[in-house]
Amino acid sequence: MSDGLIVAICGDSGAGKSTTTGLLREEGFAPYSLSAFLRDEAEAAIDTPTREQVQLHGKNQQLKHGNHYYADVLIQKTDLMEQRKAVIDGLRNLDELNHLRKTAQEKGLKLVLLALVLDTESRFQRVRGRARAGDPAELERFRKDDMRSNGADGNFQNNAELIASADVRIENNGDLDTLRSNLRAALEQAGAMDERQDSV
Template sequence: MSDGLIIAVCGDSGAGKSTTTGLLRDEGFAPYSLSAFLRQEAEAAIDTPTREQVQSHGKNQQERHGNHYYAEVLIAKTDLMAQRRAVIDGLRNLDELDHLRRVARDKGLRLVLLALVLDTESRFQRVQGRARAGDPAELERFRKDDARANGGDGVFQNNAELIAAADVRIENTGDLDTLRGNLRTVLERAGAMGERQGSA
């Protein structure tokens, strides 16, 4: 069994996916962003798209090409599956997860799905602090965007299903030292799991 490991990070907006990806990069994991392809496409079509417009663009693409479309693009356009340690930010649905798991397994890699969770109000405050173009400025709009991202607008995106399917969940309160410690625990457990699989 290969010791290659992919950590796929999921969670609602503002849960800390980018921060977590950065911390894992510091631990030697090559970073990849599945959602970056979606945002790049949306920005090419719409100057400074809102979160809703990015979601709508992704829905249209996935209706044309299948729900696993962005996972397929990520694999085709990067060297992800050639890495021994990698982290992916931005999964949107279970079809993407299944596609990544299947290809990783065929390459002898393990994929661990890590979910970051935090209450809505705290995530909203975090989003306000990052001041990313297109982020909602009102809590009610943020809640509506969350509802769409959790399956309210079809199966093309469902963070709630991904979080429920996660191998590991971390409550990310925003304390970097705590998050870093939790991630190292996840990596230790993943390494131990790999050792058991390798000796089976």
């Protein structure tokens, strides 16, 4: 068995990434967020940026520094690779995944990519309910943002490729208890848990 476990979470907006991160945090997984670095940068440049503006900021940074930029920032500016149990929210593309996976392997850590999936309209209702500044208020704009997130604007961000590459998937269409149960099953499926680990 590896010396530690990193669970990287991917999924479209509103699929439940933050909620799943919270569940793993309750079980001792140290939380990290690539999207937090991106959003902090965008907010420093633009007061209350929209989702589209955050995406554009990320694209411009990746044009300058490479598609793996935010993964490298996370590795360099945090103690992620020193943790035995960690969860990362907000992966944007396969280059970030590969950079994280390579670094984790070098450190003797196992990285599992977990995808959360949910239909568009259900995700939109969740996004409207959370009322985060900059989130789209109209379904059509939400769909357009989704298209950019899934590679319509190039591979700066491509949730579709990440989801297709996931080690395990969760259809997150139930309540919190269902998500908790499905999360445990997904990690067991990936070989990320054994009898020595507590229930998630």
